[in-house]
Amino acid sequence: MAEDLRSEGGAEEGALRTGEVVKLDRGYPLVRFPDGERLRCEHATALVKGHDQRAVIGDVVAVSVPAAHDKGVIEAIAPRTREFVRKDPTERALPQVLAANFERVIVAQPVGEVNLRRLERELVLAFETGAAVTVVLTKGDLADEAATAAVREAVESLAGPATEVLVVSEADPASVEAVRRLLAPGTTTVLIGRSGVGKSSLVNMLVGTEVLEVGAVREGDGKGRHTTVSREIVAVPGAGRIVDMPGVRGLGLWDAEAGIEAAFPDVESLAEECRFRDCTHQGEPGCAVCAAVAAGALPRTRYDSYQALCREAADVRDRREQARRLNKDKAAYSKHYRKKGAGPSRGGRRR
Numbered sequence: 147m148a149e150d151l152r153s154e155g156g157a158e159e160g161a162l163r164t165g166e167v168v169k170l171d172r173g174y175p176l177v178r179f180p181d182g183e184r185l186r187c188e189h190a191t192a193l194v195k196g197h198d199q200r201a202v203i204g205d206v207v208a209v210s211v212p213a214a215h216d217k218g219v220i221e222a223i224a225p226r227t228r229e230f231v232r233k234d235p236t237e238r239a240l241p242q243v244l245a246a247n248f249e250r251v252i253v254a255q256p257v258g259e260v261n262l263r264r265l266e267r268e269l270v271l272a273f274e275t276g277a278a279v280t281v282v283l284t285k286g287d288l289a290d291e292a293a294t295a296a297v298r299e300a301v302e303s304l305a306g307p308a309t310e311v312l313v314v315s316e317a318d319p320a321s322v323e324a325v326r327r328l329l330a331p332g333t334t335t336v337l338i339g340r341s342g343v344g345k346s347s348l349v350n351m352l353v354g355t356e357v358l359e360v361g362a363v364r365e366g367d368g369k370g371r372h373t374t375v376s377r378e379i380v381a382v383p384g385a386g387r388i389v390d391m392p393g394v395r396g397l398g399l400w401d402a403e404a405g406i407e408a409a410f411p412d413v414e415s416l417a418e419e420c421r422f423r424d425c426t427h428q429g430e431p432g433c434a435v436c437a438a439v440a441a442g443a444l445p446r447t448r449y450d451s452y453q454a455l456c457r458e459a460a461d462v463r464d465r466r467e468q469a470r471r472l473n474k475d476k477a478a479y480s481k482h483y484r485k486k487g488a489g490p491s492r493g494g495r496r497r
């Protein structure tokens with residue numbers, strides 16, 4: 147008992163202050179307090195040790211400020227209203243939260259080089275958060291009107307009728323006004339998209355000054371480019387706040403069932419006509435999805451990526467289940483072990 151309390155309470159005397167993680171870079175998380183003060187904060191060992199809890203951008207945190215200490219200590223992280231989660235690229239079965247507590251996700255892709263397969267994946271992750279989702283096609287000046295219209299149509303049909311699709315261009319400052327209108331005061335928007343699509347440029351246009359460093363794209367393949375790794379919540383004048391999430395390369399699915407459903411409304415509505423309620427659309431009799439593919443009503447590529455994403459989601463689910471079972475076994479084992487070992491010496495150890 148006493149041990150539990152000790153590990154929870156921490157040794158700090160001062161009152162806890164509530165703040166928000168507004169910047170993450172290579173240093174300690176930067177926390178902003180309601181009075182505007184910003185302070186670099188490290189994590190209390192109690193947070194990191196047991197469950198490896200770490201604050202992400204947007205997290206509301208309780209901070210203690212030990213006397214004669216230049217850093218604060220994050221003692222607790224408030225429950226999140228929303229999380230952007232991907233599978234941790236370096237782990238078999240662990241999630242990685244990239245941002246917390248936001249109201250909207252903007253998925254950015256360059257209008258001249260839209261990658262529909264990647265967009266599908268980005269939409270699954272965005273929808274999975276439960277936030278409002280918007281697609282912004284960037285670099286509008288690099289595509290002519292006809293090409294832009296064709297791409298917009300393709301993207302709209304992919305994203306579904308509920309998702310707005312906007313086109314912006316650095317060459318046309320008015321084009322970002324539609325984005326600004328989405329950022330309602332008091333709300334936070336997360337901006338995702340592969341490196342170089344123009345996310346930082348969009349944020350700078352919204353703010354009106356160079357708040358974020360813009361990467362210079364190397365001629366040709368665009369490889370070997372310097373990418374910023376910091377994430378920062380930026381206030382947009384007269385609107386809400388936006389977080390540019392640079393350097394998000396891999397977007398492995400984590401929890402994805404609801405996201406897939408939302409990102410594939412065309413498949414989902416066809417699926418309602420399948421003979422079996424649990425149809426997997428892989429050749430079952432009376433499958434409306436397969437029938438639509440055969441009739442050319444549902445593009446085969448679209449069907450294939452739907453199936454691939456479903457497989458990936460199921461695979462992650464299996465691995466999590468495995469890990470959970472393993473941990474349960476471990477926990478049961480150590481509980482048993484503790485009981486046996488602690489028996490005779492229990493009284494003696496208590497102080």
Ligand SMILES: Nc1nc2c(ncn2[C@@H]2O[C@H](COP(=O)(O)OP(=O)(O)OP(=O)(O)O)[C@@H](O)[C@H]2O)c(=O)[nH]1
Binds near residue numbers: 287341345374391394
């Ligand atoms: N022609 C044109 N170029 C643009 C536009 N927006 C951005 N760019 C260029 O695209 C390159 C990449 O822009 P960034 O804003 O750094 O892209 P990013 O998505 O923030 O990239 P990361 O920070 O690496 O994630 C820069 O050279 C920009 O000048 C646009 O509307 N038109």
Ligand SMILES: [Zn+2]
Binds near residue numbers: 417425430434
């Ligand atoms: Zn079916």
